Amino acid sequence: MGVFEFMLGRKKPSPGEVARERLKVVLANDRIKVNPELLELIKMDLLKAISQRMEVDEQRVQVNMTREGGLDKILADMPVKRQKIAFEWDPPAYTPAANALKGNKLHVEVERMDEE
């Protein structure tokens, strides 16, 4: 570091150092072996998990690797065809519904269709 740079309190990296640092980033990306086959497997796993709760448009699902803010991310784009919300309804004992069900649970399914 030269005297003037020292007084200014900064040190500009040399072109050689810039090349080294850029190369490190590039190689880190090259070495992450996220191949298309692995992405396809991840896509299937995601579909399996999501399909239990929601119906997605499988033809339009896209799963890709991306880089944002210095971090690798998996970006999944999964358009929802129809929301399917299902739950077991166990009404509180004091309600009339509980009497009607006689201690049983009620299976409720709510669907919301896409506006198309």
Place this chain on the structure above:
Amino acid sequence: MDSRVITITSGKGGVGKTTTTANLGTALAMMGKKVAVVDSDIGLRNLDAVMGLENRIVYDLVDVVEGQCRLRQALIKDKRQSELYLLPAAQTRDKNAVNSVQMEQLCQQLRPEFDYILIDSPAGIEQGFRNAIVGADEIVIVANPEMASVRDADRIIGLVEAAGKPEPRLILNRLRPEMVRRGDMMDVADVLEVLGIDLLGIIPEDETIIVAINKGEPIVYDKRARAGKAFLNAAQRIMGEEVPLEDVEDAPTLMERLRRLMGFGPALTEKRVRS
């Protein structure tokens, strides 16, 4: 005979594979070894010209593989070294003229006759590259201290590993000491740090190499050329001799020191040691 097949490759083109093959081959022959240099860049024959043997070609690698001639007929004896032979590439065929099995058989055919068989690989990572490494015991990667070349070298290291070959060694070619000194070029430690392989040699950029290639004479014959000396040292290391690494990064001049002190020059890059 204990022969060794060594493939010289790089990924990127134009970094000095052919020059390295010609010079390492010549250097090994100068030290009394029986050497064959094989040009496996089918369709883009060049090793013959670098060695000044382009006018002597009758048969080529594809002719041998296809049984058009015997191996002995295709091997061209060097002008100066009696124990150095060239097997040229075919010029009018494409790289699919030979497959991996044939290349491996060719290496087996050459082994009993030679101490060292150096294969000059084509650029790229396709079939030609695979053919070049299939029969190799060792791989030497040639890289220049610049991003594209080092990046490709890293890719090649991965492919060599995947092919089940031992860890390759590096020839860092065309290093410009004055640029490294100014901090304008990556130094040896930078490249080794990112690639993580062992160094076989450092070849400084040398104008006389172009003159040597123009004449068809390997630079190792030029006693004054720094690059020639560096290739000789690398050849000795191939033979297992301990040769200290060439000190290509000489001390900065007084003017450079002054400029740096005043803050006008690029900052001094501190020397890093490979961990």
